[in-house]
Amino acid sequence: MSMNHQGRPTSAGELTPSMLPKTFTGNRALDMEEPLIFEVGSFETVGVDLDVPEDVELELGKHARSKPVDLPGLAEPEAMRHYVRLSRNNYAIDSGLYPLGSCTMKHNPRLNEKMARLPGFGDIHPLQPLSTVPGAIELIDELAHWLMTMTGTSAVAMSPKAGAHGELCGMMAIKAAHKAAGRDPKIVLVPESAHGTNPATAALLGYKVVSIDAKEDGTVDFDALKDTIAAHEGNIAGIMLTNPNTCGLFERDIMEIAEAIHAADAYFYCDGANFNAIVGKARPGDLGVDAMHINLHKTFSTPHGGGGPGSGPVVLSDRLAAFAPLPFIRKGKDGIELIETEAQTQDNEQPFGRMTAFHGQMGMYVRALSYMMSHGSDGLKQASEDAVLNANYVRVGLQDLMSLPFGERPCMHEVLFDDSFLKDTGVTTLDFAKAMIDEGYHPMTMYFPLVVHGAMLIEPTESESRASLDLFTATMRDLVMSAQRGDVERFAGAPYLSPRRRLNETLAARKPVLKWTAPDPASVSPASS
Numbered sequence: 001m002s003m004n005h006q007g008r009p010t011s012a013g014e015l016t017p018s019m020l021p022k023t024f025t026g027n028r029a030l031d032m033e034e035p036l037i038f039e040v041g042s043f044e045t046v047g048v049d050l051d052v053p054e055d056v057e058l059e060l061g062k063h064a065r066s067k068p069v070d071l072p073g074l075a076e077p078e079a080m081r082h083y084v085r086l087s088r089n090n091y092a093i094d095s096g097l098y099p100l101g102s103c104t105m106k107h108n109p110r111l112n113e114k115m116a117r118l119p120g121f122g123d124i125h126p127l128q129p130l131s132t133v134p135g136a137i138e139l140i141d142e143l144a145h146w147l148m149t150m151t152g153t154s155a156v157a158m159s160p161k162a163g164a165h166g167e168l169c170g171m172m173a174i175k176a177a178h179k180a181a182g183r184d185p186k187i188v189l190v191p192e193s194a195h196g197t198n199p200a201t202a203a204l205l206g207y208k209v210v211s212i213d214a215k216e217d218g219t220v221d222f223d224a225l226k227d228t229i230a231a232h233e234g235n236i237a238g239i240m241l242t243n244p245n246t247c248g249l250f251e252r253d254i255m256e257i258a259e260a261i262h263a264a265d266a267y268f269y270c271d272g273a274n275f276n277a278i279v280g281k282a283r284p285g286d287l288g289v290d291a292m293h294i295n296l297h298k299t300f301s302t303p304h305g306g307g308g309p310g311s312g313p314v315v316l317s318d319r320l321a322a323f324a325p326l327p328f329i330r331k332g333k334d335g336i337e338l339i340e341t342e343a344q345t346q347d348n349e350q351p352f353g354r355m356t357a358f359h360g361q362m363g364m365y366v367r368a369l370s371y372m373m374s375h376g377s378d379g380l381k382q383a384s385e386d387a388v389l390n391a392n393y394v395r396v397g398l399q400d401l402m403s404l405p406f407g408e409r410p411c412m413h414e415v416l417f418d419d420s421f422l423k424d425t426g427v428t429t430l431d432f433a434k435a436m437i438d439e440g441y442h443p444m445t446m447y448f449p450l451v452v453h454g455a456m457l458i459e460p461t462e463s464e465s466r467a468s469l470d471l472f473t474a475t476m477r478d479l480v481m482s483a484q485r486g487d488v489e490r491f492a493g494a495p496y497l498s499p500r501r502r503l504n505e506t507l508a509a510r511k512p513v514l515k516w517t518a519p520d521p522a523s524v525s526p527a528s529s
């Protein structure tokens with residue numbers, strides 16, 4: 001019988017993946033083959049037992065639906081099973097280490113959840129009269145206060161709903177500031193080591209993106225930056241710099257960069273999605289940053305994934321504070337006021353517009369503040385230190401076997417390897433990632449950042465224990481040695497053990513099938529269905 005490294009029998013016994021029996025149901029014990037809800041449910045049935053109301057006159061007029069919506073009906077236990085079975089196929093931070101670099105998949109303390117569900121926060125509506133929600137407004141204001149305190153800035157736009165949305169907000173404030181000063185610069189500088197959303201944001205606003213090279217060590221080439229500024233004098237709106245950058249490295253020249261940018265009448269946008277590495281250690285405002293988004297879902301442990309809900313408040317320096325978007329909270333002598341329209345603004349307030357219909361993600365605000373309050377300043381600082389420590393622990397545990405593109409220097413909250421250790425093994429970077437799935441790990445971020453060939457970006461986060469990191473590094477070492485020994489089979493067909501094997505990701509991206517269509521009954525034979 002085969003044993004795991006702790007000497008306990010492993011479940012697959014002596015079977016190799018190709019020997020696993022085919023089951024009649026397609027299920028593999030607790031791994032259920034679950035069809036789509038349209039295939040299990042029926043359009044003719046409903047899951048509830050209510051009579052069709054009589055004598056009801058619809059007031060929708062011509063907008064009333066003429067055809068049924070075609071939602072499948074299921075009894076409650078069927079619906080329950082469907083979603084629970086699907087959820088079992090989901091990898092989650094609650095089931096294991098999730099080393100996805102740049103994404104910061106860390107534990108969301110359940111206390112935050114409890115606070116977010118308090119009825120006074122969880123059950124309110126954005127159109128409720130202000131007088132009925134003073135506590136919620138106060139909470140937004142308090143969170144804003146701590147975000148400004150931690151970043152050393154003087155204003156914050158709370159409403160953006162994700163990091164990329166925050167970037168857009170910050171850059172719109174920068175655009176508004178230039179316009180107010182009678183300028184119309186056309187260029188935004190984006191270093192190679194910036195996150196991909198940065199050039200996308202600048203381009204969306206109609207700016208021309210000029211790239212700045214990275215040095216051998218993975219950070220911005222300051223001399224190249226100075227040359228570029230000189231070459232485009234008077235036409236630069238700002239720089240978008242990610243710090244710590246996407247190679248997991250702190251941009252050491254950040255203050256000189258800020259000075260050079262300001263001297264060119266431009267603004268310094270910092271992508272602060274990686275603020276989780278520096279909370280309590282450095283305040284971006286002190287480094288010369290004019291605008292920075294903070295991903296509450298990365299730094300302050302609000303849940304993320306599956307497209308949201310995220311939250312990306314943007315802190316602003318004195319120079320940009322006036323341009324913060326609506327709505328915002330003003331604290332006056334009459335207490336807290338909510339400024340919703342331009343008509344309510346004062347002379348020093350010139351909002352560039354509005355990013356969202358309402359005030360942003362209330363649930364995320366509550367979770368983030370709960371996280372801050374329960375950690376305190378010492379706890380938040382320790383979380384940053386532990387995030388950096390854990391990444392370096394993984395780095396040191398793997399650097400003799402895996403290749404570090406920028407040498408054996410300390411990293412911040414994530415460690416970047418490249419794929420040169422796989423050279424001549426016949427195993428590709430993608431194969432390696434897929435083999436991690438068989439080992440029960442979600443792969444790290446692959447092929448990003450683009451500055452490095454075959455990038456593998458690992459972010460363990462502060463919430464992993466030493467035992468968890470030890471098992472992860474041991475697993476990675478086993479995989480590397482197996483690739484280097486020539487055990488190509490372990491990788492080439494991986495994943496062998498997951499509910500689905502390797503998918504055609506290119507086809508899925510190019511020709512996504514987004515809509516279920518009922519199969520033509522004539523074409524479905526029992527054998528092929």
Ligand SMILES: *Cc1c(COP(=O)(O)O)cnc(C)c1O
Pocket residue numbers: 102103162163164165195197242246271273274295310312
């Ligand atoms: C995650 C991330 C973003 C984008 O944030 P979203 O909330 O996913 O839009 C931008 N920049 C960096 C450096 C990031 O890590």
